[in-house]
Amino acid sequence: MVAITDVAALAGVSTATVSRYLSGQQVRAAERIRSAIAELDYSPSRTARALKSGVTYTVAIVVPDITNPFFASVVKGIESMSRQGPYHISLYNTDEDPDRERQVIGTVVSQVDGIILAPANEQDQTPDLVRRAGIPLVFLDRTLSQGDGFDSVLVDNEGGGAAAAQHLLGLGHQRIAIIAGPLDTTPGRQRFAGFTAEAERRGVTLPDEYRRISDFREAGGYRETLALLALAKPPTAVFVSNNEMTIGALKALNDMSVSVPAEISIIGFDDLALAALLSPPLTVIRRDAAEQGALAMRLLLKRLSGVRERPRSITLDTELVVRGSCAPPRDSTATPSHEGALRKKGRS
């Protein structure tokens, strides 16, 4: 390994001067140093720098589930933005487990310059650890009840939930249900709130059995959909509040031979690669995951560059993508608004 002493020797200066050159200061022997570095193919040791100055040039990304396409896209966005700076990315997958998360944050907090975190739930005590360590943290997609003092990049979950409710109510549905994520997560809570509040505003109160609180996982979506179908009065439409649960819900409907949208309408949160190819194509609330990741990284880079402004919270918009999985309820006597007519039937 070639070290700074080698460069200094070749250039005929002290290591201090080489170090200064490296940090962009004016030095007399700049040209000699430059060529020495080139000749030796020298690159400074990140480790030594880290030990001396506490800067590790590493950023930790902590997500609940990397196989969820949303988080995969988020990570891609973060990774591509990270090339703007000298930072490397350490990836941690918590499997939605708060214990694992605490453990990760605990070990990572002294070994990275910053953290991007999508916490497993809102009760986590991680901010204390991070605050004590004095490094910047950006919340991604999810915050904590005590998350004040940190940047965050969220999504207008309430707006998305409300848009889903509006769409279904606009088609004439009265018996609308929600399969929500855990209410102790930001998106679980907010999508639930947005959906039910909008329904309420339009005079529809969801009965308790139409409010299914699940776990953001495929199996949960499957289970809750079966439960809804087993009701004496099943809903005529359902909003499933994340992609994994939507897959489970679709499988349940498929297994029970319930036809969509004739017997039940379904709208998901987060788009899926094949959503447009399903029969019928799946109507969803969409947002830009890669952009969300890139923005989080940008906020973090700004903090890392030393900016000391007050914490910022960015909220991205959602978008209703009307495809074919929602239609007026079969036994509807109400006149559906025009909105529901925007359907495109898919085949493959």
Added chain:
Amino acid sequence: MVAITDVAALAGVSTATVSRYLSGQQVRAAERIRSAIAELDYSPSRTARALKSGVTYTVAIVVPDITNPFFASVVKGIESMSRQGPYHISLYNTDEDPDRERQVIGTVVSQVDGIILAPANEQDQTPDLVRRAGIPLVFLDRTLSQGDGFDSVLVDNEGGGAAAAQHLLGLGHQRIAIIAGPLDTTPGRQRFAGFTAEAERRGVTLPDEYRRISDFREAGGYRETLALLALAKPPTAVFVSNNEMTIGALKALNDMSVSVPAEISIIGFDDLALAALLSPPLTVIRRDAAEQGALAMRLLLKRLSGVRERPRSITLDTELVVRGSCAPPRDSTATPSHEGALRKKGRS
């Protein structure tokens, strides 16, 4: 930050003794050191260790596209296996770009203990860099022409390609096409070879216009499918050799209102979350991505623990998952084998 000197002082021993205790050696003051560590909540600085002994406890994962669900699952498998050891994961996304890959490997090679790499193509010169650095590397899913001397975890691509050909030929298809990945990647080359060789063996030679070499991306699959459909004599069945291209192919068939499997049969490589919910459900060649990642990490951990055996290459099996997207050709006069009858129609 609490350092080893603090622990030594509190325990009344030298830092050398604490260091020995930490590395599992017998020391007299073990109990005093243990409680000092507990009281101070001490954890050794990875950075200082790295500088002193060259061990970084970091492993680099370099993949072409983290948003490809295959690689997302691979990374999950690696991550969960990494908890077996003290290693952290640095993630790099190359976007299938050999230049970016070379750059990543170049900077990473002196800063990590080992590398898991899925190279962008087989001509890469990265092994030289890595060999010079003397750190272990495990090829994942893809190797290099000059990849000798390194461990690898691959998949029986030829077997998978052959199984696809067998399935289609067994149904009575003669006009079978392939949309392959780049022939300078391991899976691109091997799936192509396995498919065409098996067809050949059964007396079917693919004409040039049925051999479409593409790029493993959705747009490529879309484009090549359109090209196949535009032929004077389009194929009656097509094998699409990765998941992203399969999505593109399905979109093209959908857009052109070509009905599957009546007008054309399609079989993909790699399963998709919604594959079983399509109409018809998609027949695919499947393999276990998370397992592949976990195995790669296990091989790497073994090398990192100092094992010096000769390089190992593990090849995982593939599995034909028959769903509903393949059927005998419409104008077939041949008697299809029983194989093609295993169909299950899906709805949603």
Added chain:
DNA sequence: CTGAAAGCGCTTACAG
């Protein structure tokens, strides 16, 4: 602008 020197937190021969 420059160099000598100290020091970041560890590990490891070396001598006892």
Added chain:
DNA sequence: CTGAAAGCGCTTACAG
């Protein structure tokens, strides 16, 4: 088994 000491590759006051 143990401690004093050197050193990993840098950065940064300090003095010139």
